[in-house]
Amino acid sequence: MARIDIGTSIPERTVDVRAEHMKVFSLLTHDPNPIHWDVAAVEQAGFGDRLINQGGLNVAYLINALISWAGSPDAVRTVTVRFLGNVFAAEVVTAGGVVTHVDEERGLVELDVWLAREDGTKVLSGTATVAAAP
Amino acid sequence: MIDVDVLRERLVGRELPGGELRVEGFEAWLGHDAMRADDVRSDVLHPLWLFVGGLRGMGTTINGLIELMEATPEDGVMFGELSIEQSTSMKAGLDYQVRGSITDVARREGRRIGTFDVLTFELETLDATGGVVGTVTSSFVFPRRS
Numbered sequence: 001m002a003r004i005d006i007g008t009s010i011p012e013r014t015v016d017v018r019a020e021h022m023k024v025f026s027l028l029t030h031d032p033n034p035i036h037w038d039v040a041a042v043e044q045a046g047f048g049d050r051l052i053n054q055g056g057l058n059v060a061y062l063i064n065a066l067i068s069w070a071g072s073p074d075a076v077r078t079v080t081v082r083f084l085g086n087v088f089a090a091e092v093v094t095a096g097g098v099v100t101h102v103d104e105e106r107g108l109v110e111l112d113v114w115l116a117r118e119d120g121t122k123v124l125s126g127t128a129t130v131a132a133a134p
Numbered sequence: 135m136i137d138v139d140v141l142r143e144r145l146v147g148r149e150l151p152g153g154e155l156r157v158e159g160f161e162a163w164l165g166h167d168a169m170r171a172d173d174v175r176s177d178v179l180h181p182l183w184l185f186v187g188g189l190r191g192m193g194t195t196i197n198g199l200i201e202l203m204e205a206t207p208e209d210g211v212m213f214g215e216l217s218i219e220q221s222t223s224m225k226a227g228l229d230y231q232v233r234g235s236i237t238d239v240a241r242r243e244g245r246r247i248g249t250f251d252v253l254t255f256e257l258e259t260l261d262a263t264g265g266v267v268g269t270v271t272s273s274f275v276f277p278r279r280s
Contacts, residue, residue: 021168028165029186032197033207045210055213060169060182067173067180073223076181080217126215 004109004132008099010069015061019051019089029056050088058087058124062115065095070130077108081126085117092118097128107132135278136204138241138251145202145236145253151193152233155259157183162226179224184268185216187224188257191232196274203239203253205276214252214273222267224259230267231260237271241278251276 022036034041035052043049059081066076087093093115101110109132115124157165157179165186166174174180179187189196200211224230234257241251254273261267 015170021170024164024168028161028168029189030195031189032195055216056182056185057169059185059216059218060171060180063181064169064171064173067171073174073178073180074220076220078217078219079181080215082215083213 004099004102006099006102010065010097010099010111012094012096013061013065013068014092014094017053017057017087017089017091017093021057022051022053022089025054025057029054047086048088050090053087053089053091055083058083058093058115061093062095062097062113062124062126062128065097066111066113066128066130069097070132075131076128077131078129079113079126080128081113081124083123084125085121085123087115087117087123093123094118100127102132135249138239141203141251142239145239148202148236150234150236150255150257152231153191153193155187155191155230155232156228157187157224157226159226177226179226181218181220181223181268183224184218184220184257184259185270185272187230187259188232188234188270191230191259192234192257193232199253199255199274200276202236203251203274203276209279210247210277212275212277214275215271216273217271219269220267222261222265224267229262233258233260238273247275247277249278251278 097111097113171180236255238254257270
C-alpha cells in the first residue's frame with residue numbers, strides 16, 4: 001500500500017452484474033426471493049424485466065475494492081453501508097472509496113465508501129475501516 | 135396496521151435460535167465466484183461470509199423474520215443497512231456457531247414509501263474456542279400500507 005493520506009482515493013473496481021451469479025448466491029444464502037432468479041417475478045413486482053441483484057452481492061463488490069487496496073481479506077475490519085437503490089442484471093457498477101482518517105498508532109485507516117451506477121448514482125454509501133499494511 | 139409498540143414488546147431482545155455453521159471449500163469457491171472476489175482464492179473467506187454464514191446459521195430464515203414482523207415477502211421488504219465487523223477471517227472447512235438477537239424495531243415515515251418499520255438484528259459468529267470472529271448488524275425495511 002502506498003503512502004496513505006486523508007483524501008487518498010482507493011483504486012476503483014468495476015463490475016458487470018450478471019444473472020448467473022445472483023442464482024448461485026440465492027442458493028448459498030437460502031434466499032427464496034424470486035426477484036433474484038425469475039424474471040417473471042420481477043415483472044410481476046413492477047420492477048421491469050431484469051433480475052435484481054442481491055444487496056449482499058453489492059456489498060461484496062465494495063469490499064472487493066477494499067481487499068484489493070489493503071492486500072488481504074483479513075485487513076477489512078469494518079464495513080457499514082446504507083442501501084440506496086437496486087442494481088439490475090447487465091448494469092455496470094463501480095466501487096470506490098476515499099480515506100477520511102488515518103490512525104497511525106493503531107494501524108487503521110477509515111474511509112468513506114460507495115458503489116455507484118455508470119451515471120454516478122450511488123446504490124450503496126457508507127464507511128469502512130481497514131488495517132494498513134505494516 | 136399493527137401497533138409498533140406491540141411489535142417492540144414482542145420482538146426486541148428476542149434471541150434467535152442460532153446454530154452451527156460450516157462453509158465447505160466448494161461453497162467458498164462458488165461464493166467467491168458469485169461475489170466477483172478475484173483476490174480471494176484460498177481457504178480464507180471473504181468478509182461477506184460473516185453475513186452469508188450468519189443468515190445460514192441463525193436458526194431461522196429471512197421469511198421467518200418477515201413473519202415475526204407480521205408481514206409477507208410481497209410487502210416489498212427491503213434491505214436498509216448492513217454493518218460487518220470482522221475480528222478474524224473465517225476459514226472454509228472449520229466449524230462455527232452463530233448466535234443472534236433482535237435489537238430494535240422502529241416505525242418511521244418516508245417521503246417515498248410512507249409509513250415503514252425497521253427491524254434490526256445482530257448476528258455473532260464464534261469459532262471453536264468461543265471467540266467472536268465477527269458481528270453483523272442488519273436492518274430490514276417493511277413498508278406498511280394501511
